[in-house]
Amino acid sequence: MRTIRHYQSGAVSLFVVIFAMLLITVVTVSFLRLMVADQQRATNSDLSQSAYDSALAGTEDAKRSLLYFQQICNQQGEAACDAMIADMQSAECNLALQKTGIISATTGEVLVQQSSGDQELQQAYTCVLMALQTPDYIGNLAENKSKLIPLIGVSDTVTSVRVEWYSAEDLSSTGSTANAVDLPALPKASLISKDAWPQNRPPVMRTQLMQTGSSFTLADFDTVSGSESNTNTLFLYPTSGVAAASQSFSTDTRKPDANGNPGVKSAAPVRCQSTVTGGMYACKLDMVLPNVIGGGDRTAFLRLTSFYGSTHFRVSLLDGGGSVVKFDAVQPEIDATGRANDLFRRVVSRVDLIDTSFPYPEAAVDLTGDFCKDFAITNDVANYETSAECEP
Numbered sequence: 141m142r143t144i145r146h147y148q149s150g151a152v153s154l155f156v157v158i159f160a161m162l163l164i165t166v167v168t169v170s171f172l173r174l175m176v177a178d179q180q181r182a183t184n185s186d187l188s189q190s191a192y193d194s195a196l197a198g199t200e201d202a203k204r205s206l207l208y209f210q211q212i213c214n215q216q217g218e219a220a221c222d223a224m225i226a227d228m229q230s231a232e233c234n235l236a237l238q239k240t241g242i243i244s245a246t247t248g249e250v251l252v253q254q255s256s257g258d259q260e261l262q263q264a265y266t267c268v269l270m271a272l273q274t275p276d277y278i279g280n281l282a283e284n285k286s287k288l289i290p291l292i293g294v295s296d297t298v299t300s301v302r303v304e305w306y307s308a309e310d311l312s313s314t315g316s317t318a319n320a321v322d323l324p325a326l327p328k329a330s331l332i333s334k335d336a337w338p339q340n341r342p343p344v345m346r347t348q349l350m351q352t353g354s355s356f357t358l359a360d361f362d363t364v365s366g367s368e369s370n371t372n373t374l375f376l377y378p379t380s381g382v383a384a385a386s387q388s389f390s391t392d393t394r395k396p397d398a399n400g401n402p403g404v405k406s407a408a409p410v411r412c413q414s415t416v417t418g419g420m421y422a423c424k425l426d427m428v429l430p431n432v433i434g435g436g437d438r439t440a441f442l443r444l445t446s447f448y449g450s451t452h453f454r455v456s457l458l459d460g461g462g463s464v465v466k467f468d469a470v471q472p473e474i475d476a477t478g479r480a481n482d483l484f485r486r487v488v489s490r491v492d493l494i495d496t497s498f499p500y501p502e503a504a505v506d507l508t509g510d511f512c513k514d515f516a517i518t519n520d521v522a523n524y525e526t527s528a529e530c531e532p
Contacts, residue, residue, distance in 0.1 A: 184483065190261045191485035194478025197252045198265030199489055202474040205240040206270070206493055225272060233267035249479065261480045271473040273466040277455040278490060280309075281446040283343070288500045289455055291351075291440040294468045297459040300386070300428045301442060303376070304421035305453040306342035311416070318342055318422035320378040320412035331407075337448045342378040342412050342422050345451075348443040349373075349389050349429070354436025369430040377407035378423050385411070386426040421454060443500065469493050 209228055213221035227239040234250065237243045243250055252263040277289050291301065306318055319341045331344070349372045352360070361371045372389050387408050412423040432438050444453060457465040472493055477486045505511065 187261070187480045187483040188485060190263050190480035191478045191483050192487065194252050194263045194265045194480060195476045195485050195487040196478070197263075198250070198268040198476035198478060199474050199487055201237055201242050201250075201265075202268050202270055202476065203491055205237050205242050206472060206491065208240040208242070210493060228270055229272055231269065233269065236270050237268060252478075263478070263480050265476055265478045266484070267475075267477045269475040271475075272469045272493075274471055274473050274490070275456065275464050275466050277467055277471050278453070280450065280452045281444060282450050283446060283448070284502075286443055286445040286500070286502055287453075288494075289442045289444065290470050290494060291438075291442055291457060292468050292470050293457045293465040295459075295465055296437065298429070298438075298457045298465050299460045300426050300458045301389070302424065302426045302456040302458055303345065303347060303442075303444070303453065304424045304456075305345055305446075305451045306378075306412070306416065306422040307420070307452040308416045310342075310449075310451050311340055317414040318412060318416050320380040320414070320422065334448060341448070343449040343451050344378070344407065344447040345376040345410075345423075345453075346443075346445040346447065347374050347376060347389075347427065348445075349427075349440065350443065351429070351432050351438055351440035353432040353434030353438065355434040360433045363433060367431050368433045370433050372430065374427070375407040376410045376423070376425055378412040379409045380412060380414075381409065383409040383411040385424075386428060388430070389427040390430040421452075426458065 205228070209221075209224055212224060224239065228236045230236060234243060237250075238245060249264040249266040252265065273294055279287055281287055291298065311318070317340065319338050337343075350361070351370050353370075356370065363370070367390060369390050374387065374389065408425075410423050410425045413420075414422070416422045429438075429440070432440075442455065444455075446453075457467065459465050470493060471490045473488065473490055475486070475488050477484055479485075
């Protein structure tokens with residue numbers, strides 16, 4: 141018997157074509173998914189930035205509202221100022237902006253003006269809230285720069301000021317710890333050079349108190365009368381050793397005490413910790429305020445200056461029981477929510493509500509290099525020199 145075999149040509153080629161088409165399809169679909177994902181990320185990034193910009197627009201309108209509020213308080217007196225406070229701190233979105241004339245109505249959101257090509261973003265800020273009273277004053281100081289802070293509380297029960305400085309943002313790298321070495325023996329401690337200051341060590345903080353009572357004279361700023369004083373300066377030196385949690389602000393490095401004893405010519409040690417995570421600060425000290433000369437209502441300012449490095453800081457007001465007294469219209473908080481299409485961003489910020497026409501100089505003389513003074517006393521005009529040179 142003869143066996144007949146049938147062979148079909150092209151089957152292998154067919155399978156190769158099918159698998160190739162499947163591979164190309166998978167690659168194409170994967171590429172399309174990557175393109176769609178990248179486009180979606182770009183769109184979300186654009187919308188997120190646009191929503192953030194919208195929130196900033198609400199923040200800027202809130203600043204304008206605060207300036208109007210400050211103008212009313214300065215020009216129309218306490219009664220007009222008090223009448224606006226409730227509206228400025230209302231929990232109703234955008235009410236403060238409407239009451240100060242920044243926007244015409246509080247219903248709905250406030251559209252942000254856009255160029256013709258950006259209309260599809262539909263930018264707007266939906267809610268702006270403000271708090272005139274804040275539990276603390278926060279900020280940052282550049283090296284050798286100062287900040288003047290009005291010590292104005294919601295009540296007259298303030299007896300001390302808490303100063304905290306050096307946060308995680310000041311560390312040289314993530315995961316680093318604050319380095320606070322022991323303070324040399326007092327009162328003969330000497331400050332080391334800038335180059336020898338250890339990395340990640342909190343800076344020395346100069347704190348200056350300036351206060352007046354209901355009545356005072358310029359001479360009162362250099363007077364020490366028992367427990368009363370109007371100006372004092374303390375240098376706060378970070379240490380990991382034992383240090384008191386509070387310090388009297390009645391002492392001053394510049395002037396003698398009420399008994400004529402010379403001022404302490406050294407820094408005050410401040411206990412600092414190495415852990416600064418979770419919004420913590422490395423160094424903290426409570427400074428008890430002296431009684432004001434002249435009595436009556438206290439008008440006080442705290443001047444902070446950072447040496448050996450920059451730092452973030454926080455200042456709080458405390459009453460006799462150690463409870464926090466809120467600042468009153470010193471550094472209001474603005475909470476603004478912005479929108480772009482269906483994406484929202486929220487921005488919370490602080491602004492200084494301080495009279496900026498009241499400058500405070502960093503120093504009487506500020507220079508780098510040598511400083512030369514040349515004096516001459518004469519009764520002959522011909523002896524005056526207009527281009528005197530100092531001896532080396």
